[in-house]
Amino acid sequence: MSICTAPTYKMDKLNNLFIELTSKNCNQRCNGCYIDFPVSKNVKDFIPIDTVKEALKDTENEELYCIYLTGGEPMTHPDFNSILRMCLKRCNVCICTNSSFLNEKKVRFLKKVEDEGSTQIFFKLSLAHFDELESDRIKYRGNYRQTISALKILSRYNFNSVLSIQNFYRLSELILRENFMRIFADNEIKNTDIQINISYPNSSDDECMLIAEKADCMRGRILTRNGVYACSFLANDYRGRMGTSFKDYSKSITAETNFCSTCAANKGWMFAIG
Template sequence: MSNSIYAAPVYKLEELNNIFIELTAKNCNQRCPSCYIDFPMSKNVKDFIAVDKIKEALNDTMYENLYCIYLTGAEPMTHPDFNTILRLCLKRCNVCICTNASFLNEKKIRFLKKVEDEGSTQIFFKLSLTHYNEIESDKMRYRGNYRQTIYALKILSRYNFTTVLSIQNCYNLSEKEIMESFNKIFKEQEIYNTDVQITVSHPSFDDKNLSMPSKKTDCMYGRTLSQNGIYSCPFLANDYRGRSGSSFKDFSKTVNAETDFCATCSKNNNYMFTIG
């Protein structure tokens, strides 16, 4: 055990370039064991954000230099007004759909391409796995998740969508091993336009570098909108420690990065959620 005192870094919002909209906090059709969300016993949760709340946020941020709106959850594609929200956000800037891939069949992907073609902004996708091996990855997710994800990547690539595959590195694999293995799979499956983003899993609190500030955190360039207000990032949505305010009319521009999620961010030294 280290004797040093952990001093939490303070992160300032440099510019509001990203908004992470939590379409539902607890509704997911899969509920993976590796998910950071604490799911309730009941599966019948209908905590969907109101479309009016999103309209209000877009209005309040009218003069901000937004680059991307992330549709997050739990599973954002379970929202009954998902298509309306997607169109609304695309009128403002690019949109990234962060999904478990289970709704991404060819029919849906073709439809999403049509929606994208209605305007000049782009739809990105963020999918995730925990390992390049199907059995190991599914252990942390659900049975069939690996196949669904690779299938979705293949079809998205065919429709020329740009996708990020996020690897939550629960197995502490080397970056080289992850990159080489996925490059091989992408080649075999004819998957193009997909970048791999690797994030660390939770660090040990004995780790010596926890108080080193990160150069890139999601809270330096974005804020999360949930049905309860504004939060520093998707990991701290609805958590009082990440609370930034009730609306984008007046919200806090600084974050005391003192949670275990913040320690993970600092250790990762790169965005955990933002793509690119």
């Protein structure tokens, strides 16, 4: 019997700062979501704006490339606009959203916010399939049309987006990309504004953990209202706890969870945009 040792990943630089604005609030609750949602939809677990301010101050000497506003659905946070403006003063910001708030009026407003400074806003949206019914089966009914509509509006306002495809059906990447290009063309979405990231749910039965080529914990951390954690998968999970704040936090993690196997099975970043 072989003895397996989980790899340890060290973070050299904090380039990606993920901020979980809420862990349990989402207006959609996709079927395939990794978040364990409570029965009640009235959970007020928003991160206090002062916690975000403190984290930005504590990381002022770090070379941040991008701040990711995540959730749950980050746009449900009552202080979303203030937090966004605060983060944009520091570096580019990626809004990881289910797209349901991205109507014409909101996108026009976000363009004005972006135009106030020199940094950029990116968006990360997700679909599971190029076929509407298949995608909605994994996400929620109506998600496909909502996401395509949001991509169309974002493209019109010259925003750059990342479309994250969770390849549950394990289709060929070429077929996925060809079909999405066709959909972009049909909907007058400029495909130069959209980067497609394909990821796979883990189905590895390997006894021993593979070594990840790229894992988000190698160059980022996530801040939640409960402290600092290794990555979005392990946010608020004791196995990924790195510290109370960015004043003093751990830069190394033993990658021993099932989520870590998913990172190893995928070749790209799971949450960062590149």
